[in-house]
Amino acid sequence: MALEVQFFGQLTDKTGKSTVQLNHATNLIQLKEILFKEFPLLKESKFVIAINNKMATDTSEIPEHAVIALMPPFSGG
Amino acid sequence: MALEVQFFGQLTDKTGKSTVQLNHATNLIQLKEILFKEFPLLKESKFVIAINNKMATDTSEIPEHAVIALMPPFSGG
């Protein structure tokens, strides 16, 4: 259990849960492959990813014990 | 007593009163002559004039028993 992945908003409908624990993935490309295999509905979803509360890109490295947040388009207010 | 002339805002400082009764004047040019004679400080003041609550110009005719308002620049709010 090296990573925590959190889902927000409508993504929780696609995954059926708000958080999963994953073994380590070195970058987001690899992480998304793992997630898409477990939650195929995520593939069609729009979202941005934050690593430890910082917005990340596909090539961002993932530190040990990181908290990863998958966030769909915001709709506050 | 055919006309009522009302002064507003800083104009009351120039005239020392908020209203005067005047004999008839046919138009505003004539009215201003009368007022400037009685209240010379008005001459240096900026104001617009309304006749019976409608904005007027120098050549506007003045009906009998009209209420004339001399209003300096607005400063509400």
Place this chain on the structure above:
Amino acid sequence: MQLKNIFMEGSIPPSFIADSIAKHASKTGIGGHNIFLGQVRADEIEGKKVFAIEYTSNIEMALEKMHEIRESIFAKYEITCMHVHHSLGKVNAGELCLFVFTSSKHRKVAIDACTECVERIKAELPVWGKELFEGEGYQWKVNS
């Protein structure tokens, strides 16, 4: 025609604003409200400090003009409602003298309508403010 009275004696209490907001809870088509509040500043002019503004108006003309502004703003913007309140008489520094409140389905409409209403009130309503100095003296307010 019965003109809506926008004037109230003295300052506008915050509780009055809360009541006005609460009245809109039944209008469930509204998505955004915009409120502008004018507050009397304790400006210092050549060493003298404003402690209050005393407002007077050509009331009848002001209400007619406000009616005209209201009509033209309702024609231009898709607002659900618009409320305007302006003080007459003395309002102390720190107290509220103007309350403009617009509501609409969409936020931008409410904001734009409110802003335009405030500008027109300041420029077009025959209202005058006398800035009273602490101690004695006064000067007539000038709108920018």
Place this chain on the structure above:
Amino acid sequence: MQLKNIFMEGSIPPSFIADSIAKHASKTGIGGHNIFLGQVRADEIEGKKVFAIEYTSNIEMALEKMHEIRESIFAKYEITCMHVHHSLGKVNAGELCLFVFTSSKHRKVAIDACTECVERIKAELPVWGKELFEGEGYQWKVNS
């Protein structure tokens, strides 16, 4: 760094807004306040009526982002203060879910700062609204 909490559980009561306004009476350099209020609409979508919105957030990230927005708006506009409150959890149609409050010496500054703040909140804060339908069902809110 201690981040300011903008979130409150449930709707924002009008009395809370009045209290917030009243607190500014001692700031006698303020000439204008602008307030934006978001209200939950009872929209009808394909025959189903929204009776409430349930808000969730990535709270920590939202507070960091709000801090960043606050700093940049204070840098850009000469405002005296800015207050932001956003609901979490269920807010019924007709109730208030967002309260943005800016104050400045001059009205235009307060209005512009408030408007920019509202736009940025809607676009940049990780907050999600779930529109709950009467009877059953829901849909996820989309910001325009």
